[in-house]
Amino acid sequence: MKKILSIILLSLVIGALAQTNTFSPYSRYGIGELNQANFAHVNGMGGANVALRFDTTAPLFINVGNPASYAFIRITSLEVGANGFYGMYKNSSSALNKYSLNFSYGTLGFPIAKNGGACIGMMPLTSVGYNTESITNSAGIGDVKMIYNGEGGLNKAFIGYGISPFNKRLRSFRKNAYVKDSLRYSRSQFKSRYFFSKFLNDFTIGANVNYIFGSIQHNTNVIYPNSLLYLNTKREQTITMGDFTGNFGVQSAITIDSIYSRSTKRAIINKFVKNYLRNGGDPSKVNQIKDSLNRTVKVPKIQLAEKLKFTFGYFYSLNNTLNAMQSTYVYNYVLGSTGNISNKDSIIKISNQKGTVVLPLEQAFGIGFKKGERINVVADFGITNWSNFKLLDSKTTYQNNYRISLGANYVQNKQGNYRERINYRAGFTYNTGYLDLQNSLLPSYFISAGVGFPVGVFAERSMVNLSLQYGKLSTENTKLFTENYFRLHLGFTFSARWFQKFRYD
Secondary structure (H helix, E strand, O other): HHHHHHHHHHHHHHOOOOOOOOOOOOOHHHOEEEOOOOHHHHOOOOOOOOOOOOOOOOOOOOOOOOHHHHHOOOOOEEEEEEEEEEEEEEOOOOOEEEEEEEEEEEEEEEEEEOOEEEEEEEEEEEEEEEEEEEEEEEOEEEEEEEEEEEEEEEEEEEEEEEEEEOOOHHHHHHHHOEEEEEEEHHHHHHHHHHHHHHHOOOOOOOOEEEEEEEEEEEEEEEEEOHHHHHHHEEEEEEEEEEEEEEEEEEEEEEEEEEEOOHHHHHHHHHHHHHHHHHHOOOHHHHHHHHHHHHHHHHEEEEEEEEEEEEEEEEEEOOOEEEEEEEEEEEEEEEEEEOEEEEEEEEEEEEEEEEEEEEEOOOOEEEEEEEEEOOEEEEEEEEHHHHOEEOOOOOOEEEEEEEEEEEEEEEEEEOOOOOOHHOOOEEEEEOOOEEEEOOOOOOEEEEEEEEEEEEEEOOOOOEEEEEEEEEEEEEEOOOOEEEEEEEEEEEEEEEEEEOOOOOOOO
16 A cells, blocks of 8 residues: 555656646746745754754655765655645736645655665755746837747656665764773874764765756737738747756764763762761861862763754765757647638758757855754755756856855654644745846845644554745846745655564464
8 A cells, every 4th residue: 555655656756747836927938936845844944954863763854955865864764745836926017816736745755774764755956937028119010929938847756765874984983983991092193083973974965867958939929900011920849858967965963962061060069068068077178178189170061951953064966967868849820700810931941950958066165053852953054056057949048146045944852742743834035036138137035934633543653744934035126027926835744664684474
C-alpha cells in the first residue's frame, strides 16, 4: 500500500505540472517566473534552508534546498504538497485579480547505509502564464492593438545523495586520545583537536542531478481594428528544453553540550563559607577565605539541559549550458465577422532551431542556531548571477539578484502530548530583483507563518504542514505592474521504516 500510495501521489504531481502557476506579466521574460523550490514547512520559515538541519527524531522533513542535509534521513520519508495562489496586479491604467490551485511537489527520501541518504522527486521550476494588451494610435494607420500571451513552464526532476564521510571521527579521537589512561596531548592541543574532530564529525556533503524539461510558448498578436489596408500579424514562438544540470552543498555544525559556570563556582564558595561559619569559624576571616577560594577553585563545567548547536551551510548551483529547441511561426491573417481567423500568408516558419540556454550561477551561505529540539533559527544570504544568463537570442538585460532569508521553527516538546508536538514557524525573504525593465529593477519580499500538525495513527511520524505567505513585487515606475499576492502551501509528510528486512515473519 505504501508503494501504491507513493506512485499515485507522484503521478498526481506529474499530471499537475502543466497547470497554471502564475499570471504575472513578468513571466514573459527569461524562462518564466521562478517557483519557490521549497516544501511547505520550509516556506513557513521564509524559505531559509542552506543551514537548515531538522531533528533526527520523527517526523523527518526533507530539505531539498541543500542536498547535504540528505545525510540525516534515517527513515523513509514521503513528501507531497499543493499550493493556492491569489494575486493582485496593478499599474497606472489597469488592475487584475487572479487565483489558482496547483500541486507543488512530490519527493521520496530514504537512508543509505548508516551515514547517507538519498532523495528523488519532481517539482515545477518556472511558470509562464500571462495575457496583456495595449492600444496605441499610430499616425496614418490608426489604432494598433498589441496582445501578448504565453503559457507553459519548466519542470525539474532530480535525484540527490548526501553523506557524512567523517561520522566516526569524534569516536576515533576519543578512543585514541589516551594512552594507558594518560592524555597524550597537552591541554591546548586536546581542545583544538577535539573541536576539529567534532566539526568534522558533523560535516556532510551532498549533490543533486537535475533534469530540466518542459516547453514555453510566447504569442504576439498585432491587430489593426479600424483599418482594412493592413493585415493582422501573429507570431507564435515555442521553446522546448530537456537537459541536465546539477548543484551541491555542504553543512557542518558545532555542538555545545556544557559550559563554564561562574554562578556554580560562587555557589560552591558560598556553601563552603556557610559550613565554615556553622562549625564555629571566625566571621572576620570570611573575606580572606573567599579571596583564597576564588584563586584556587576552578570554574566548573556543567552539562546543559538542552544542547546548543550552531549550523553552517553552503550551496552552489552550476551555471550549466542547456540545449534548447526553438520554433517560430509568423503569419498574416484577417478576422472574419464571427471572429474566426483566416490565414493569408506565412512570413517566417522555422522549426526546431537549435540553441542554448545559460543558467545563472547561484551561491548561498547559511547559519543556524538550534536549542535542543525546541528552537531552530536559520538565516541565508544568496547571490544569483543573472547578468550571465542567456536565453537563445533574447536581448533582455538582467541584473544580479541578492537574497536575504530568515526563519524560525518552534515546538514545545516533540515527545509530549498532541498540543506540545505542534510546530510553529515564521520567516521573511527579501530579493533585490533581477529583471531590468525600463531602467527599473523589481525588488520583492514576502513574510510567512506556518504550523505543523501531527496526524494519523503514528502521529509522531506524520504531519500536515500549512504555511501562508504574503508577498509584494514593487517598482517606482508607474507604467510597470506591481504585484501583491497571498500563497497558501499545504504539505504532507509521511515517515516510516520502509525496505526493512525482518528476521522472523
